[in-house]
Amino acid sequence: MKHIGEQELLQLIRESNYAAFEELHRRYYKSLFALAAKKIGDHDEAYDLMQDMFIELWDKRTVFSISNPLTNYLKNRLWFKLSGYFRAKGFKEKHFKNFAGFLQQQHDASTHFDEMEIREMDLQYEAVMEVINRTIEEMPIKMREVFLMSRSNEYSIAEIAEKLNISPKTVKNQINIALNRIRSATSGTSTSAFELLFLIWLTIK
Known part of the structure; x- marks a missing residue:
């Protein structure tokens, strides 16, 4: 899994391959969590937000349609979640x-x-x-x-x-x-x- 490309990884995730999803998590979680924690200022709340985001990604795996680089897509999802966080909690x-x-x-x-x-x-x-x-x-x-x-x-x-x-x-x-x-x-x-x-x-x- 470590060496497969983004599109192949996404296709495997669409097919409900959980090992591919874990590889996605391994590649991108750390950097995304750091961004979330910096914005929110609370590691526990950033952890909860990230868990929620990755659960949503898995739930919507069959309709993944990503034309942009995966890094950009995941960052945009994170910004969307952060925007919702600030709307909900102020x-x-x-x-x-x-x-x-x-x-x-x-x-x-x-x-x-x-x-x-x-x-x-x-x-x-x-x-x-x-x-x-x-x-x-x-x-x-x-x-x-x-x-x-x-x-x-x-x-x-x-x-x-x-x-x-x-x-x-x-x-x-x-x-x-x-x-x-x-x-x-x-x-x-x-x-x-x-x-x-x-x-x-x-x-x-």
Whole structure:
């Protein structure tokens, strides 16, 4: 099982091969759990969310239809589960602090956000996430690098400029252009500016 490709693995899972499903779990669980735990801030709740997600995957195994790389599909499922988690349980102080830090990093601190808006995220989630991910992948290499560094909330504008040997003004411009590309790509949906920023925040590693 360790050496078979994604599509073969998925086909075996569709045929209810539990060993193939266990291989899927072995390959992807650790990295997905780390992302869930970082967002939720609680290992026990992240564990429960991951268990629920993999149970759902097994229950829906016969209708698996995945054209994207399996890693992207599973991450999108995780973002969907996280979005549902925050809608059901609300944002706690630690979540607001993390998200507020992201907004400030994106120079969009004027954006108003509250718990009700997060709970009312619309059901176009997965389609919007696909557009966001694709738009990021299609960015010029340097722009993508700047944007990914900025949204990680680990680097300041000055630190990004220093690491990439460009000016802080260039960093800000690249971030703004990247965000504008994402806003433009998602303009055909009903996603609000706030919801868009929330979705981007969810994808931070």
